[in-house]
């Protein structure tokens with residue numbers, strides 16, 4: 001998967017990061033329905049040169065100019081609806097104290113959040129809480145007449161799903177997405193078959209940037225999203241900003257890539273899109289990077305057409321330096337790990353993931369947004385030319401801070417003592433982050449198979465065991481004096497809250513995401529349960545992890561952190577052996593015994609305690625405004641402003657970036 005989304009805002013809330021004492025910036029600015037609205041800061045902005053700021057500014061503008069495209073792609077009714085909402089919100093002067101108005105306002109906010117009438121995550125259509133005749137009266141009061149639109153808004157059966165998941169119906173015709181007109185699934189598939197070249201080692205992404213329609217003569221064909229075609233006015237604006245960006249690019253690779261992207265928007269030629277991606281992948285040294293275009297095909301029921309999205313980010317130097325140090329010392333970690341020397345790599349290379357901070361987001365990435373991106377998507381380009389992978393630090397941090405501003409948190413609910421909570425707030429979120437670095441940079445890269453062992457020997461248990469191996473590698477090393485020596489971990493105590501958090505989550509808290517009566521099936525969740533449960537049982541005789549009951553609530557408390565580290569080492573050695581030897585039976589036994597079944601009593605308790613917190617499960621973001629500072633007719637700086645009004649930003653974008 002090319003985009004990694006936070007499982008939910010609430011899941012991240014188990015670890016609120018400690019805000020600096022002087023930081024009175026408010027992250028959580030609004031909340032309604034099941035959604036939180038969060039702001040994010042851009043660390044490192046002031047360290048950019050004027051040219052870099054200018055580059056980021058034009059890329060951000062290019063991203064935002066694509067906004068209307070996404071709205072129209074999600075459903076052809078979305079833009080007329082949004083324009084109606086904008087007109088009412090800006091012009092209605094009647095009673096705004098009534099319940100009906102509040103219901104209308106809630107509906108409007110939900111539509112803005114979802115870029116349309118379908119829930120951004122569940123993809124089901126939602127309806128206004130106010131009566132239809134009230135909505136009609138609002139429209140009339142501001143001079144909007146559109147009977148068909150009103151009927152659409154209130155008809156639960158008109159396009160009930162953005163992307164249809166119907167088992168027996170025609171998913172092309174049932175989906176609300178505006179990718180097809182007047183064609184059946186069979187006709188679309190026949191059309192694709194007619195244009196695809198079998199055996200092409202470098203296939204273009206067929207159908208990526210077009211709508212498929214049927215002509216009067218019954219012929220099925222594509223109408224391109226390009227300048228002069230569908231979405232032309234928006235793509236022209238985007239290109240205009242990309243050209244300005246190219247003029248101030250940080251290097252030649254960036255400039256070449258932007259020129260190719262403009263040519264692609266000009267022609268709609270998918271070969272150009274591939275050429276662009278190859279050039280885009282080359283730039284790994286720039287501080288400012290971006291995505292812009294029709295990229296992910298998740299929204300198309302047939303998985304061909306891509307939704308518009310834009311993202312601009314800058315490198316987080318401190319965090320990237322951390323992963324570089326780990327990678328540079330990869331061999332030391334491999335040589336000193338607690339696994340059998342026969343299973344160690346003689347020459348290990350760490351993977352250095354780039355950590356970035358978001359500057360602007362748009363289209364399918366706004367307001368709900370990914371926390372990690374790995375592109376391009378074309379397999380052959382990834383293989384021949386590589387790919388770029390980033391994790392977006394300031395968004396993850398903003399989720400944490402926002403959770404901290406809420407009155408309730410999973411940390412406070414599931415941690416045993418105030419001491420545990422305070423310790424976690426001090427170090428936990430940071431060491432969790434370092435644990436992730438160790439997992440990604442070193443954990444997966446470590447170890448080797450014995451000659452003759454197949455890489456698929458562990459079959460269906462492969463992913464959970466592999467994640468467990470990487471997690472254990474990180475858990476073992478986060479407590480190592482080497483980490484202090486390298487300057488990554490502040491002292492020899494800092495790992496302790498990370499251990500407590502890992503056990504608490506793996507053995508208990510994470511089950512809040514599993515339906516009652518269901519087993520634990522997701523690979524990462526299995527891995528965490530396996531580790532926590534195995535260590536709990538193996539440590540019982542020495543009371544390493546203790547199960548305590550207080551006021552009828554269950555807690556798991558780590559009594560002996562050093563002994564727990566020893567257990568992590570033991571399990572890491574065993575799972576590495578299983579992988580290196582391809583011991584399917586032993587791998588299966590570990591998963592079946594420790595990772596799948598949830599104690600029904602505990603499960604019920606966790607769900608009840610979690611539900612009682614009433615956390616809003618989803619989060620979305622407000623963009624900072626990047627404002628040019630003009631002196632004597634020249635831009636001398638770009639400064640940041642942080643608006644805190646969700647509808648305000650939406651309405652302002654409606655004026656500034658309206659093209660369709």
Ligand SMILES: [Zn+2]
Nearest residue numbers: 439444467470
């Ligand atoms: Zn992993």
